[in-house]
Amino acid sequence: MKQSFRLLIVAFVLFLSSAMAQVNDLTIWWAEWDPANYLQQLVNDYEADTGIKVNVVQEPWGSYYDKVAAEWAAKGGGFDLVVGDSQWIGQGVTEGHYVNLTDFMNENNITDTVTEATLKYYGEYPGGSGQYYAYPTEGDANGWAYRKDLFENPDEMAAFKEKYGYDLAVPETWAQLRDIAEFFTRPDDGLYGVGVYTQVDYDAITMGFENVFFSYGADWKDADNNVIGVVNSDAAVQALELYKELYDFSPPGTTNAFFAEMNDLFINGQAAMIMNYFAFFPALDNSEINKYRDVTGYFPMPKGPTGERYAALGGQGISVNSYASDERKQAALDFIKWFAQKDVQANWAALGGYTCNKEVLQSDAFLTQTPYNAAFAETMNFVKDFWNIPEFGQLLEPSQRYLHSYVVGGEGTAQEAMDGMAFEMDEILINAGVIKE
Amino acid sequence: MIKSPSKRRQLSDRNIILLFILPTMIILVLMNIYPLFYSLYLSFTDYSVISSVAPKWVGFQNYQTILSDTRFWKHFAITGQYTIITVALQMLIGFGLALLIKEKFWGSGIITTLILVPMMLSPVVVGLFWRLMYHPSYGIVNYLIGFRNINTAPEWLGSPTLALWAIIIVDVWMWSPFVMLLSLAGLSAIPDYLYEAAAIDRAGSWFIFRRITLPQVMPLLLIAVLFRTIEALKQFDLVMGITGGGPGDATETVSVRLYREAFQGQFDTGLSSALAYIVLIVIIAISNLYIRQLNKVREG
Structure with a gap:
């Protein structure tokens, strides 16, 4: 009797532990915006296929990083997967918050399915190490929207050709973009050439400037992480001078402008061209919001003086929480494996998500799905990002301050701004041990 | 039982x-x-x-870093400049308004209530509204001061010199009614017999103001100065709502810098705690000076 009672208890404990080990649900944390809603729609298919319910928990952008960082500090298991900003990866890796996905991604041939640039900036840390910690999920970068009715107006075309000596068309170089911006700047008509990011609060003006900065051949660091002579190189100074000129061709009052203000300028007919993240272009493709919808065109970043072309990276990759249990980690990996499949990525793109899958990006279905998808697909091959080491926030601060002081406040010269930025960044990097004295 | x-x-x-x-x-x-x-x-x-x-544990290193960094001193200077100008203007305007409306006249109740409305609004909402009003294209501020041509109109929030004044104007607009309210309380508490005695002695208006009105209201005015100084030294929400600290860091008060250090990608909790304590010490020291002065006025 005693023997059978013991066996019964052992059986019950085994049953209980196996039931506990089975993962019936997964939690993904992401910022509160449309792509997160699309993901929630997409993962319903995953539940139908596997029985595992996936919840996409959304947090407003303003407090998203704080929430994730607090969970990391507590080594908590509030989420199994997190769709983290590209700049977080350094902290996620060096502080041990992200699971190393290298073997998993290589074994499942996932690394070859996404564009090189997105894998590098969303997934790899340190850069060039071949170690991956995130699967590129929501690709995003800066592009341009423009008024086709202005660009294709015969009178405007003739006047432009007369003034600049070449045809008015989608700009292929930053110099051409500058000319077009100047040409359409007509304050008396309430029309300005261009809208560019200027917001000082977080990272907007830096992201806007990066488009010119990288394309002019400048960079935030050299191979040894040095910044003196790099951040304040001649190319960087020229890039800043051009960005300042573009700001001078933008509508008055855009002293602290980011994505919402860019779309507003366009919708109100104040700007002939605006820069913005592709993720915010769907609003311009809605005739209820944008009265110029039918005459709105989109183009990728133009080239710099040497033919180089880069776009500032936005977007995020999905990572596995290293504080989750082994069973949940495995379930999270299984989810990424499912999510990375080409047909799932095609569905993701069809819902409105910005896939990083190479084949889907080149498919006709994707390229013709929206008027901006072709520009997006092209852009995702030449994206570049800011620093992604744990000190990125400290590095961002002088960048924002010096750029805004010069571009918006008109203080000092471009050389002084870049010099000041370089020296402050150098000090931060020395203190962080990134640069050895 | x-x-x-x-x-x-x-x-x-x-x-x-x-x-x-x-x-x-x-x-x-x-x-x-x-x-x-x-x-x-x-x-x-x-x-x-x-x-x-x-x-x-790093001892006084955070305090040393703050006090030896010229940028922190710049933020203290901006905050000091902001505090002195806003408090002085609020005292002048608030007390002036109180003198104007202390006598009852037709509609004085409604006018007093309307004057008090700005201080009842949320600073964030006020900041956002004023940002629109300062807009060089469609803002009403430039229109009212006579700049009708957009090409020559000042860009209030884009100019390092005008941006701080833009915030000062909003703060004065918002909080002068508070000073007016305290001043009205002081003015209504002055006994009529003092004015009657002065009238019998044929004292002039300026003499009456200097020797009767001002000394009698002074304790409440000092309380208003104390409250407004403390608030101005902590100014954060209006700055974030109107300029975000820009252009560059031209309007970055100590509280905005504190916010950037404590949050916004930096999360330097040790340094920001030290900065918060420095602000606290400054506020306590200034408050003590005011309170001593207040006690002197009461005793004298």
């Missing part, structure tokens, strides 16, 4: 007092005292709230 009174369970007076006071004390300790002392401890450490690394 009825228990004898001595055997009944009764709460002593002391226990009743404790019962009433303890919940408040517990809340006070948990919500105020503990965070106050814990943040004081953190100000002497190298610590980031988002890091899993425990605070590391």
Whole structure:
């Protein structure tokens, strides 16, 4: 009797532990915006296929990083997967918050399915190490929207050709973009050439400037992480001078402008061209919001003086929480494996998500799905990002301050701004041990 | 069986007092005292709230970093300039308004209420509205001061010199009514016989104002100065709502810098705690000076 009672208890404990080990649900944390809603729609298919319910928990952008960082500090298991900003990866890796996905991604041939640039900036840390910690999920970068009715107006075309000596068309170089911006700047008509990011609060003006900065051949660091002579190189100074000129061709009052203000300028007919993240272009493709919808065109970043072309990276990759249990980690990996499949990525793109899958990006279905998808697909091959080491926030601060002081406040010269930025960044990097004295 | 009174369970007076006071004390300790002392401890450490690394004791290093950094002094200078100008203007305008509307006239009640409206609004909402009003294209401010041509109109929020004034104007608009309210309370408390005696002695208006009105209202004016100085030294929401600290850092007050250090990608909890304590010490020191002056006025 005693023997059978013991066996019964052992059986019950085994049953209980196996039931506990089975993962019936997964939690993904992401910022509160449309792509997160699309993901929630997409993962319903995953539940139908596997029985595992996936919840996409959304947090407003303003407090998203704080929430994730607090969970990391507590080594908590509030989420199994997190769709983290590209700049977080350094902290996620060096502080041990992200699971190393290298073997998993290589074994499942996932690394070859996404564009090189997105894998590098969303997934790899340190850069060039071949170690991956995130699967590129929501690709995003800066592009341009423009008024086709202005660009294709015969009178405007003739006047432009007369003034600049070449045809008015989608700009292929930053110099051409500058000319077009100047040409359409007509304050008396309430029309300005261009809208560019200027917001000082977080990272907007830096992201806007990066488009010119990288394309002019400048960079935030050299191979040894040095910044003196790099951040304040001649190319960087020229890039800043051009960005300042573009700001001078933008509508008055855009002293602290980011994505919402860019779309507003366009919708109100104040700007002939605006820069913005592709993720915010769907609003311009809605005739209820944008009265110029039918005459709105989109183009990728133009080239710099040497033919180089880069776009500032936005977007995020999905990572596995290293504080989750082994069973949940495995379930999270299984989810990424499912999510990375080409047909799932095609569905993701069809819902409105910005896939990083190479084949889907080149498919006709994707390229013709929206008027901006072709520009997006092209852009995702030449994206570049800011620093992604744990000190990125400290590095961002002088960048924002010096750029805004010069571009918006008109203080000092471009050389002084870049010099000041370089020296402050150098000090931060020395203190962080990134640069050895 | 009825228990004898001595055997009944009764709460002593002391226990009743404790019962009433303890919940408040517990809340006070948990919500105020503990965070106050814990943040004081953190100000002497190298610590980031988002890091899993425990605070590391660094002594006065955070304070040294702040006090030896010219940028921090720039923020203190901006905050000082902002405080002096806003408080001075609020005193002048608030007290002036109080003198104007202390006499009852037709519609004075409605006018007083309307004047008080700005201080009842949320600073964030006020900041956003004024940002639109300062807009060079469609804002009403440039229109009212005569700049009708957009090409020559000043860009209030894009100019390093005008941006601070833009915030000062909003703060003065918002909080002068508060000074007016306190001044009105002081003015209405002045006994009529003082004015009657002055009239019998044929005292002039300026003499009456200088020798009767001002000294009588002074204690309340000093309280207004104290409150407004403390608030101005902590100014954060209007700055964030109107300029975000820009252009560059031309309007970055100490509180905005504190916010950037404590959050916004940096999360330097140790340094920001030290900065918060420096601000606290400055506010306590200035408040003490005012309170001493207030006591002198009361005694004298």
